Amino acid sequence: MPMTRRKASLVWVLGLLIAVSAPVGADTVALNPKHPNRYTVVKGDTLWDISSRFLRDPWQWARVWTFNQQIKNPHLIYPGDVIVLTYVNGKPALTLLPEEKLVPGPTSAGQAPSAAPAQAEELPPPPVPLTTVKLEPKVRAEPLNEAIPTINPEAIRPFLTEPLVVSRSQMEKSGYVTEGMDNRVALGDQSEFYARGLGTHPASYYQIYRPAKPLIDPATGDLLGYQATYLGDAKLLRPGDPSKLVVTRVTEEILPTDRLLPAPEHEPPLPYYYPHPPKNEVHGSIIWAYDALNQFGPMTVVAISLGADKGMEVGDVLRIMHHAGRHLDPVTHRYYNIPDEQEGLLMVFRVFDKVSYALVMSAERSIRMYDTVQTP
Secondary structure (H helix, E strand, O other): OOOOHHHHHHHHHHHHOOOOOOOOOOOOOOEOOOOOOEEEOOOOOOHHHHHHHHEOOHHHHHHHHHHHOOOOOOOOOOOOOEEEEEEEOOEEEEEEOOOEEEEEOOOEOOEOOOOOOHHHOOOOOOOOOEEEEEOOOOOOOOOHHHOOOOOOHHHHHHHOOOOEEEOHHHHHHOEEEEEEHHHOOOEOOOOEEEEEOOOOOOOOEEEEEEEEEEEEOOOOOOEEEEEEEEEEEEEEEEOOOOEEEEEEEEOOOEOOOOEEEEOOOOOOOOOOOOOEOOOOOOEEEEEEEOOOOOEEOOOOEEEEOOOHHHOOOOOEEEEEEEOOOEEEOOOOOOEEEOOOEEEEEEEEEEEOOOOEEEEEEEEOOOEEOOOEEEOO
């Protein structure tokens, strides 16, 4: 008999954070020393937030999740659910608090209360006894998109489609703006324009971008791609050479030579993520941070020098390490190496060929450009 959605949720939560508090071995997960005994899920929570309340390393829930491979989708926790820390065979586990409610109970042997005499109609009715009925797990009626997400969706939503990392070959092969109608140079919303290089089978919709910052691997000096500046969207009006398009959205002024890449016709739904360590040992660097100066913190979107060519996947979690380098010993007057110190965690949410976008999930101190990232 197939597992119901609510039962799947219950089984997942039962096994979500099976942990041992100390010591931490190769196959154990440590509890947060300040963990609560129970927590009521509220709107705005994320699975990462809840896991961090109970786990020292919230990303490790994926290791526990492997014990429940029969459940296809673990993201079935909703606002109002109560998560309780219990112990099974001496080991802590999290469960959902059974739901209860009060309902009118029978007065005798399954009989309903008898009607009151006619002459006593003006009197208040006798109290109805109440019994406690425990509700069994059942299928929930809420749509899946009401389940709490893994991370804050608003922090990454614009980066799922708009910002682009393009390679040199992509840039050279992409179409480009030539001029606007009536020889107009600067294009705005609803401006019609001509473009070339779209090919014999052009797409219906395009993103317009301007190649900006080259992304360089600080360890090798290799060019990984270009961080493109998103300028707006355009719709194809007439194919050909040149093709005719119209600007449907603009964020910055569009100029000749700006590039075009096919865009999805509809915004993709926000994906759910399964945080986990990378399959391989990887080492890279933070090479770009959105709207940030030299230092930044949690909820900052960054680009790292690791992409699909290094086996990166959506949901990969990496430690952020600060490389202090060499310092002068005040006694020996010789230089010695300072060990790298962990600064925080990030999670990959979009992967390109040689670069990935990631969200900084936590920071113990300020994070800096070119800090290293590695397998936790």
